[in-house]
Amino acid sequence: MYLQMFNMIIREIESQDLSQLLHLYTYLHDNHMPDIDTDMEILWHKIVKDPSHHILIGLKDGRIISSCVLVIIPNLTHRQRPYALIENVITHPEYRGKGYATKILDYARGLAIADRCYKIMLLTGAKKESTLGFYERAGYNRNDKTAFIQWLNEPEFP
Secondary structure, eight states: OEEEETTEEEEEOOGGGHHHHHHHHTTSTTOOOOOOOHHHHHHHHHHHHOTTEEEEEEEETTEEEEEEEEEEEOOSSTTTOOEEEEEEEEEOGGGTTSSHHHHHHHHHHHHHHHTTOSOEEEOOOOOOHHHHHHHHHTTOOSSSOOOOOOOOOGGGOO
């Protein structure tokens, strides 16, 4: 399924979109462009096949210009309704401030509602008030919960 608005097509990621998505991610926290090797291909196919893992993209003239990840998580509380987590919200710098990310987040919200989620959580490392204001205008608030993060370093993994 896809949606077209603002001359942008919004849809779920497809297998052939990996390279373009990774290029867009270079604008997210100064990520480097990784090699697409066998391990990357295995991970990519696992993500694409996971029905609870949605990578949403916005395309303009065949180019991925905006994206977010929505993960639906099964839950035993709240009448067994799942909850959703949004991560990796990014828009190419040339297209920022034009409403594209808002439309991607609206699309993600629609998917969460369709899956009967009772809430969506969005975490951001952004500190700029303009970015935080953007998320608030998109319907998120920073007052209801407190987020804690524990970073795990690679040497800790077996």
